[in-house]
Structure formats: C-alpha cells, structure tokens
Amino acid sequence: MGRFTKIVAGVFGMTLLLSGCAMDSLGDPVDASPEPGQENTLGTITAGVLTVCSEIPFEPFEYEDPADPEKYTGFDIDIVGEIATRLGLELVVVDSDFDALQSGLSLATDKCDLGASAMTITEDRRANIDFTDAYYDSLQSLLVAKDSGITSLDDLAGKSIGVQKGTTGEIYAEQNQPEGAQIVGYPSDGELWPALQAGQIQAILQDQPVNVIHARTDAAYVVVAEYQTDESYGMALAKDKNPELLAAVNGALAEMRADGTYKQIYDKYFA
C-alpha cells in the first residue's frame, strides 16, 4: 500500500473537510467519519492525521522497508494504514520506545493517538491504557543457536536469556527461568537479535512470530520451544481520553474483518 494509501487518505481527508462525509471502496458511507461541518471530531492530536507510535523493528509486525517511500511496513502498519484511510485520516508512524508505550506514558503525553506495536492486552496495562478489540493472537517462544544443544529454558542455567524490556516475554522469562540464569533486557529486537548472533546472549525469549522470522532469515538459529501464553494484541489509546477514536478504530477493524480486508492483510504476512 505505502504511498498509495497515504494519497488516498489525503483525498479522503479533503473530502471530509469539504463535504463532511466519506465513502469506502464500495461507495458506502464510512460510519466513523466526522459529523458534517465539524472538524477533527475524532480529536486526534493533529487534525486530519492519525499519529501512530510503534517500536520498530519487530518483523513481521513493524519494520523498515527501504523500498517503501514511507519507510515502514508490516502487519501492524498495514492495519493502521487501512484504519486511517477508513477514518479519513492521513497516517503518520512514529518509531517509539516500547517500554514508554506499554506503560501508557507516550500516549498520556500526546506523542501519538494510537500505539500499534504488537502489544499484548494485559490487565496490568489496562490500568493506564484503553485497548481496542484484539486483532492478532500470539504466544511466546525460545530462539537459540542450532548447535547450542539448548532445547528448553531449563538448559539456560548459568547462561543469559535476552528479552525486550517491558514486554510479556520479559515477564515470562522472569517467571520461568531456571535458577542461575541471567535475564538481559534490551530496548528493542533491533539489539536483541544481533546480540544473539554475536553470542552475547544464548537465547531470545519473545513473541513467536518474530523469532520465527529470525530462524527463517538465518538457518543457524532455531525456535526450540513455544509457550501457549494465550496473548492477543490490541492497539493502545491513552486511558479514558478519547472514547470516540476508540469506537471509530474498533468500527474500522470490524468493517475490515467483515469485508475481507483484514484477511487479505493477514495472508500477506502469515499465509
């Protein structure tokens, strides 16, 4: 989608300003569009723009694509791009610190309208965040060097387990590590994966789809264990701040599920 989406979003935005109504690709009115004559009804931090925070890279959900004029791509980016289009907003993606995003801080301080960062919906996070409906189901996993002989967490006694700070993978590692293991936190998978490849850590415990991509990229690494943590990703909004935007995003998501757009995007990354 890339540039095309952005241009389409821009055109929708103009249409909204001029006529106060938008249509989807089938020519039906978009439910979530602003009322006639009212500007920025969805109360985004910048009128006409959906500013989305995401911690990048976390392939296949969000990662850099040198060929893409907008720089970022991935499952989450495509989903929010489509949501922005349906809401008549232009998408702007801001690469942000995951820990500050999952704590609710980046949202509370108006850095972005929405967090789309493969973020698991948890009760703890709900204290500071309003989550959209779930849009992806996930699990945890353990990635190690093929020749390491490590096949489970228990083999990591006396070794180090790398995690991304502030993630559910970090929590899982803390709760299930064997005695004598060391947990090393990194700000991003962008540091975590090179650290494993350089032998600075002996394993990465994180979301399974991301570890699977690493094992696919470099045959010297393998996912040896999966943990059924029953996680679901949601998009994040500042707590109790913008119920209209929350409802609009959920509405767009539901539409995308109903008309096959969600499945199309899903298949592009996971089929």
Ligand code: ARG
């Ligand atoms: N799903 C995990 C969590 O919510 C990890 C998410 C990390 N996302 C990212 N874009 N770096 O804690």
